Amino acid sequence: MSGTHLSRRSVEQLLQGMDRGEFSGAELTEACVARVREADAALQAFVEVFDEPVAASSGGRLSGIPYATKANIAVVGRELTCCSRILKGYVSPFDATVTARLREAGATLLGVTNMDEFAMGSSTENSHGGPSRNPWHADAVPGGSSGGSAAAVAAGMVPFALGSDTGGSVRQPAAFCGVVGLKPTYGRVSRFGLVAFASSLDQVGPLTRNVRDAALVYSALAGHDPRDATTMDRPVGDVLAEIEGGPAGLRVGIPRALVSEGVDADVRADFEATCEQLRKAGAQLVDVDLPAAKAAVATYYVLCTAEASSNLARYDGIRYGHRAQAQDGAQEQSLVDMTCATRTEGFGAEVKRRIVLGTFVLSAEYAEAYYNKASQVRTLLRREFDAAFETCDVIATPTSPTPAFLRGEKAADPLAMYLGDVYTVSANLTGLPALSVPTACNEAGLPLAIHLTAPAMQEGILLRAGRAVEHVRGFDEDRWTLMEKSS
Ligand code: GLN
Numbered sequence: 013m014s015g016t017h018l019s020r021r022s023v024e025q026l027l028q029g030m031d032r033g034e035f036s037g038a039e040l041t042e043a044c045v046a047r048v049r050e051a052d053a054a055l056q057a058f059v060e061v062f063d064e065p066v067a068a069s070s071g072g073r074l075s076g077i078p079y080a081t082k083a084n085i086a087v088v089g090r091e092l093t094c095c096s097r098i099l100k101g102y103v104s105p106f107d108a109t110v111t112a113r114l115r116e117a118g119a120t121l122l123g124v125t126n127m128d129e130f131a132m133g134s135s136t137e138n139s140h141g142g143p144s145r146n147p148w149h150a151d152a153v154p155g156g157s158s159g160g161s162a163a164a165v166a167a168g169m170v171p172f173a174l175g176s177d178t179g180g181s182v183r184q185p186a187a188f189c190g191v192v193g194l195k196p197t198y199g200r201v202s203r204f205g206l207v208a209f210a211s212s213l214d215q216v217g218p219l220t221r222n223v224r225d226a227a228l229v230y231s232a233l234a235g236h237d238p239r240d241a242t243t244m245d246r247p248v249g250d251v252l253a254e255i256e257g258g259p260a261g262l263r264v265g266i267p268r269a270l271v272s273e274g275v276d277a278d279v280r281a282d283f284e285a286t287c288e289q290l291r292k293a294g295a296q297l298v299d300v301d302l303p304a305a306k307a308a309v310a311t312y313y314v315l316c317t318a319e320a321s322s323n324l325a326r327y328d329g330i331r332y333g334h335r336a337q338a339q340d341g342a343q344e345q346s347l348v349d350m351t352c353a354t355r356t357e358g359f360g361a362e363v364k365r366r367i368v369l370g371t372f373v374l375s376a377e378y379a380e381a382y383y384n385k386a387s388q389v390r391t392l393l394r395r396e397f398d399a400a401f402e403t404c405d406v407i408a409t410p411t412s413p414t415p416a417f418l419r420g421e422k423a424a425d426p427l428a429m430y431l432g433d434v435y436t437v438s439a440n441l442t443g444l445p446a447l448s449v450p451t452a453c454n455e456a457g458l459p460l461a462i463h464l465t466a467p468a469m470q471e472g473i474l475l476r477a478g479r480a481v482e483h484v485r486g487f488d489e490d491r492w493t494l495m496e497k498s499s
Contacts, residue, residue: 018035018040018043018044019043019044019047019168019169020168020492021171022171022220022221022222022224022225023074023077023171023172023220023221023225023228023229024224024225024228026040026076026077026171027074027075027076027077030075030076036076037067037070037075037076037077037120038076040076040077040078041065041067041076041078041120041122044078044122044169044170044171045061045065045122047167047168047169048061048122048123048164048169048170051147051167051168051169052164052169054145054150055144055145055147055154055163055164055167056126056141056142056143056144056145056160057080057125057126057144057154057159057160057161057163057164057167057169058080058123058124058125058126058160058164058169059083059093059095059123059124059125059126059139059141059160060090060091060123060124061122061123062090062121062122062123065078065120065121065122065123066087066115066120066121067120068114068115068116068117068118068119068120070118071118072116072117072118072119072232073117073118073228073231073232074114074117074118074119074228074229074232075117075118075119076118076120077118077119077120077171077172078119078120078121078122078170078171079114079119079120079121079122079170079171079172079173079174080121080122080123080124080125080160080161080164080169080170080173080174081111081121081123081124081125081161081173081174082124082125082127082131082158082160082161082173082174082175082176083095083124083125083126083127083160084127084130084131084176084206084207084209085108085110085111085174085176085205085206085207085216086104086106086107086108086111086205086206086207087104087107087108087111087121087124088104088105088106088107088111089103089104090103090104090124091103091104091124092104092207093140093333094127094129094130094131094207095126095127095128095129095130095138095139095140095141096129096130096140096333096358096359096360096363097140097334097357097358097359097360098327098332098333098334098354098355098357098358098359099327099332099333099334099358100140100333100334101333101334102332102333104205106205107205108202108204108205108206108216109202109204109205109237109239109240110174110201110202110205110206110216110233111205113232113233113235114174114232114233117232119232122169122170125144125158125160125161125163125164125173126139126141126143126144126159126160127139127156127157127158127159127160127161127181128156128157128159128181128362129359129360129362129363130207130209130320130324130363131157131158131176131178131181131209132157132209132320132362132363132366133156133157133362133429134155134156134157134180134181134184134422134429134430134432134433135153135154135155135156135159135417135419135422135423135429136153136154136155136156136157136159136160136185137153137156137419137420137423138156138157138360138361138362138363139160140360143159143419144159144160144163145163145419146163146166146188146189146416146458147163147166147167147189147495148166148189148190148416148453148457148458148459148495148498149416149456149457149458149498151418151419152188152416152417152418152419152458153188153416153417153418153419153421154166154185154188154189154416155184155185155186155187155188155189155412155416156181156184156185157175157176157181157185158173158175158176158177158181158182158185158193158219159185159188159189160173161173161174161175161182161185161219162175162185162186162188162189162191162193162219163185163189165189165191165219165220165221166189166190166191166495171220171221171225172218172219172220172221172225172229173218173219174216174217174218174219175193175216175217175218175219176206176209176214176215176216176217177193177195177214177215177216177217177436177440178209178210178213178214178215178316178440179210179213179312179316179433179436179437179440180195180411180412180433180435180436180437180440182194182195182217182218182219182448183195183217183411183436183439183446183447183448183463184411184412184432184433184436184448185219186219186411186448186450186461187411187412187448187450187459187460187461187463188412188415188416188458188459189416189459190450190453190459190461190487190491190494190495191219191220191221191450192219192220192221192222192223192225192226192447192448192449192450192478193217193218193219193226193447193448194217194218194220194226194230194445194446194447194448194471194474194475195215195217195439195440195445195446195447196215196216196217196230196233196234196445196471197215197244197443197444197445197468197469197470197471198212198213198215198242198440198443199242199243199244199443200215200234200235200243200244200248200445200469200471201215201216201217201230201233201234201243202216202235202237202239202240202243203215203216203240203242203243204237204239204240208319208323209316209319209320209323210315210316210318210319210320210323211242211319211323212315212319213312213315213316213319213440213441215440216233217230218230218233221488221491222482222488223255223447223449223475223478223479223481223482223488224252224255224479226447226475226478227251227252227255227471227475228252230251230471230475231248231250231251231252234248234471235248244469246469248471249471249472251471251472251475253472254472254473254475254476255472255475255476255479256476256479257476257479257480258293258294258476258480258483259290259293259294259295259477259480259483259484260293260294260295261294261295261296262290262294262295262296262405262406262473262476262477262480263295263296263298263403263404263405263406264287264290264295264296264297264298264404264405264406264407264408264477265298265299265300265400265401265403265404265405265406265407265408266287266297266298266299266300266407266408266409267299267300267301267302267305267400267407267409268299269301269302269303269306270302270305270306270409270434270435271283271409271410274413274434275410275413276413276414276415278415278454278455278460279410279412279413279414279415279460280410282410282451282452282454282460282462283408283409283410283462285451285452286408286451286462286481286484286485287408289484289485290480290481290484292484293480293483293484295480298403298404300400300403300404300407301396301400302393302396302397302400302407302438303396304389304392304393304396305393305396305438307389307393308393308434308437308438308441309430309431309433309434309437310386311386311389311390311393311437311441312433312437312440312441313369313430314373314382314383314385314386315383315386315387315390315441316366316370317366317367317369317370317373318370318373318374318383318386319370320363320366320367320370321366321367321368321369321370321371321374322370322374324359324363324367327354327355327358327359328351328354328355329350329351329353329354329355329358330351333358334354334357334358335350335354336350336353336354336356336357336358338350339353362426365426373386390441390442393438393441393442394441394442394443397438397442397444397465397467398467401466401467405466405470405473405477406464406465406466406473406474406477407464407465407466408462408463408464409435409462409463410435410460410461410462410463411435411436411448411461411462411463412432412435412436412461413431413432413434413435414432415454415456415458415459415460416458416459435463436463438465439465443468444465444466444467444468445465445466445468445469445470445471445474446463446464446465446466446474447463447464447474447475447477447478448461448462448463448464449461449462449464449478449481449482449487450487450491451481451485451487452485452487453494453498456498457494457497457498458498459487462481464477464478464481
């Protein structure tokens with residue numbers, strides 16, 4: 013049994029291997045930990061690898077499968093930092109519902125992955141613990157904010173990982189690292205125990221090596237939770253049952269105006285190639301119009317900062333983590349001074365920028381012009397998507413207008429970083445389910461990906477379309493050969 017061999021298999025293949033008695037869950041965990049030790053010094057995908065992996069009862073549908081979780085998802089008795097200095101030393105007194113569900117499903121938690129502080133960013137460069145790297149290219153970012161989770165799955169350290177997605181943080185790093193990323197319909201997966209960034213947009217989702225695995229992990233995560241009043245009390249359905257439905261008869265909507273401008277040439281050519289191959293395989297390509305999507309990035313950055321400024325008000329130096337010490341040997345400090353010093357020391361630059369922006373857009377003088385206006389655009393956008401879905405089953409765009417960029421390339425230019433979210437934020441603003449599927453690599457050896465959005469609660473058709481993309485592009489089979497060539 014070779015560790016490298018195991019680290020390339022999908023969740024489904026690993027479950028079959030254990031069923032056949034080829035290896036045990038304990039051996040698999042050992043192989044993954046060995047792979048982390050070998051690869052993570054260079055990648056920094058993990059912020060913590062547990063000495064004792066958190067194993068669970070056996071017999072569940074993910075029995076014996078190792079995974080990693082993002083640093084903003086609560087695990088009882090473990091540090092929960094969101095890769096922020098302000099939460100240093102804060103230990104979670106409870107499990108997030110997703111953590112508990114994976115425990116019940118029998119998965120083994122190996123450790124915690126790196127992320128942009130409080131999930132604010134697209135490159136994992138905003139982590140208090142330092143950046144992660146892209147396994148395909150030493151100088152490229154892995155994307156963000158779930159960059160550590162994406163790098164860990166891509167590099168064969170774990171067969172799947174959890175991420176959170178507020179504006180693309182599961183799907184964009186998945187695209188940059190050549191893995192699959194799913195953001196479920198808002199309300200499908202519980203947010204209980206996910207540290208809130210923007211509560212009306214946040215959703216937990218899996219990063220996996222293929223679409224079938226995304227379906228498998230999603231099935232373990234999804235469902236009503238009395239601890240999150242925004243979860244839906246509706247049957248999740250068997251998404252694996254329809255996943256092999258294939259491209260024939262699938263109506264794929266393409267918002268032409270959105271995909272023709274400001275897109276990297278390789279990304280655009282690859283997107284056209286995927287659509288064309290889907291068409292040849294029997295799918296029908298339909299033009300759709302989403303005029304409000306042009307305003308989606310602006311809308312998103314008004315709403316997410318507004319919600320963040322309110323959600324992050326709780327980090328006051330009293331209840332959680334870091335507290336600033338009194339200055340110059342003083343015995344005491346006032347509450348205001350202490351809170352102010354704690355927040356000044358504890359938050360990084362991007363988080364402060366968002367708190368300031370969010371406070372501004374909510375202020376009495378400006379709420380009408382910004383927050384209220386953005387809320388209206390959000391409604392408009394949802395209506396446009398609903399109308400588009402009258403003529404198609406899924407809507408396709410690239411996941412990101414560029415492949416993974418170089419470290420430092422956008423770090424000094426927040427607007428350039430924000431504009432990269434153009435294709436992902438609409439799914440959060442509308443609540444719709446969306447999926448990123450890798451398609452190929454460009455000449456520099458960087459992965460490219462397609463992004464699919466489906467009507468609310470139609471994860472079944474979304475995953476079927478994603479599986480169809482795998483069929484026509486074959487990246488799923490080629491991944492490891494391509495990766496060896498590029499590194
Ligand atoms: N890149 C986006 C942002 O910085 C999305 C982040 C996310 O989904 N958590 O807000």
